Amino acid sequence: MSDTSEKRTLTPHLVIIGVIAIVILAVLLWPSKEPEPVIATPEPAIEAEPAVAEEPERFEPAPTPEPVEIDPYAEVEPLPTTPEPEPEPVDISDQAIHDSLQNLSESPQMDRLLATDALLERFVVSVTNLANDEMAPGHRLFKAPEQSFRVYSQADKEWIDAASYKRYSPYVDLFESFDNQALMSLFEKYENDMQSNYAEIGDPDKAFSEVVVEAIDQLLDTPEVPFPVEVYTDSVAYKYADPRLEKLSAPQKQLLRTGPDNMRRIKAKLREVKALLQERGSD
Incomplete structure (x- = not known):
């Protein structure tokens, strides 16, 4: 066989071997992603040095902590508490109290009948005197009636005129016009200030609400008598x-x-107010 014929015979085998080699390299060396193509320059082979086994790190256990003695009777410092904000002071001026009462009633008699000064002090003194079976003419919460006390004579005796009773009707109308629950709310609003005022003239260890109940009881114990009265x-x-x-x-x-x-x-109104005060005290 000539050299030319031998070359023709080996050429297909060399091509097939080259293709197989390229496929094998592609499978083994193909990257997971497709980076930009880089032409690699073959580097001379470097003889690898034999691996040296590293000694494992020694594990040293942590030292055991010394026991701490706890005194069960020792005082524990309390956690700091956030102070509560102080409530805003209540306006106890005569105008503020007058307006508060005005909001409780639609009676047009309010301005004509109610006193104009020292309203809180007048109420505390009047209630305290009532509880002590006394009157406090100089501390009236309401103005005196404009009409005079009247009597009439019959059978050589004097009797109270019915006109004397009628002069008190506007006061009773005003008293009845106050809503009971609203009265309790107003009482609670000014209770601390009334308590302070009462402490100056009465027992500082006694609740002023108890004094109010005692004053109401004094009036409720008033006997009812037939008309006319001599x-x-x-x-x-x-x-x-x-x-x-x-x-x-x-x-x-x-x-x-x-x-x-x-x-x-x-009396009917006083019983209602007393019941609310006692109910409030039992809560």
Whole structure:
């Protein structure tokens, strides 16, 4: 066989071997991603140095902590607490109290009947005196009636005129116009200030709400008498002809002067207020 014929015979085999080699290299060396093609320059082979085994790190256990003795009776310092914000002071001016009362009633008699100064002090002093069976003319919460006390004579005796009772009707109308729950809210609003005022003239260890209940009880104990009521004068003031009525306390005798109908209305309102005060105290 000639050299030319031998070359023709080997050429297909060399081509097939080259293709197989390229496929094998492509499978083994193909990257997971497709980076930009880089033409690699073959580097001379470097003889690898034999690997040297590294000694493993020695594990040293952490030292055991010494036991700590705890005194179960030792005082524990409390955690710091956030102080509560102080409540805003209540406006106890006469104008503020007047406006508060005005909001409780739509009666047009308010401005005409209510006192204009020292309203909080007047209320505390009046209630305290009522609880002590006394009157405080200089600390009236309401102005005195414009009409005078009137009597009439019959059978050589003097009797209270019904017109004297009617002069108290506007006060009773105003008293009845106040909503009971609103009265309690107003009482709670000014309770601390009333307590401070009472502590100056009464028992500082006693709740003023208890004094209010005692004053109400004094008025509720006033007996109801039939109309008309006989009176007499000692040239200074009128007195009840019935000794049992004359022995009543000054507040009770004053309540009698409002008349049978007004007195029943006042007592009914006082019972409602007392019930709310006692219910509030039992909560």
